[in-house]
Amino acid sequence: xxKSRSTHTPGPEVMHEMxxxxxxxxxxMEEAQKHHLTRVTRLTVQVGEMAAVIPEVLSFSFSILTPHxxxxxxxxxxxxxxxxxQCPHCHILFEVEHLNFRCPDCGVVSDTVLSGQELLLISIxxxxxxx
Ligand SMILES: [Zn+2]
Numbered sequence: 001x002x003k004s005r006s007t008h009t010p011g012p013e014v015m016h017e018m019x020x021x022x023x024x025x026x027x028x029m030e031e032a033q034k035h036h037l038t039r040v041t042r043l044t045v046q047v048g049e050m051a052a053v054i055p056e057v058l059s060f061s062f063s064i065l066t067p068h069x070x071x072x073x074x075x076x077x078x079x080x081x082x083x084x085x086q087c088p089h090c091h092i093l094f095e096v097e098h099l100n101f102r103c104p105d106c107g108v109v110s111d112t113v114l115s116g117q118e119l120l121l122i123s124i125x126x127x128x129x130x131x
Contacts, residue, residue, distance in 0.1 A: 015057065015061060017053050017058045017060075017061045018061040020047070020053055020058060021058055021062040021065055022065060024043070024062070024119070024121060025065050025066065028043050028071055028074075029070060029071070031121060031124050032071070032124060032126060035128075037124070037127060038070065038127060038129035039070055039072075040070050040071045041074055041075070041127065042076075042077065043074055043075075043077070043121060043122075044124075045076060045077070045079070045120060045121055046081050046118045046120040046122055047079070047080055047119055048080075048116040048117040048118040049080055049081060049116045050116045050117045051119060053078075053080075058078060059075075059078060070126075074126075081115055081116055081118045082095050082115070083095065083099075083115065083116030084096070084114045084116060085101055085110040085112055085114065086112040087106065087108055087110050088108060088110060088111070088112060089103065089108040090103065090105050090106050090108075092105055096116065
């Protein structure tokens with residue numbers, strides 16, 4: 001089997017997911033160096049629903065960026081965190097669907113987002129170079 005090394009060169013219309021993948025890659029590289037890993041095999045990330053990423057596109061973008069890095073071939077587990085907002089009027093917490101920030105109880109629009117904006121590296125698995 002011949003492995004293709006061809007990559008898509010991101011044009012001016014760089015995908016939204018691509019910049020998020022780059023940010024997560026940078027975070028993972030920092031972590032890997034901190035823990036003296038020579039290779040990262042898996043990482044788990046949390047991405048808030050507000051970021052509006054398509055997980056498949058994100059992991060695909062990631063796989064384009066990782067060759068020749070410590071993260072080459074690593075798999076990315078993506079947890080999408082739902083958007084939770086708090087109503088400024090009746091203070092209940094509610095899950096925001098389809099970017100509708102209106103309180104389901106009283107109808108007041110919330111501007112207090114408690115979760116759903118995450119872009120977090122939760123964990124990485126890898127190997128240390130010691131044999
Ligand atoms: Zn309310």
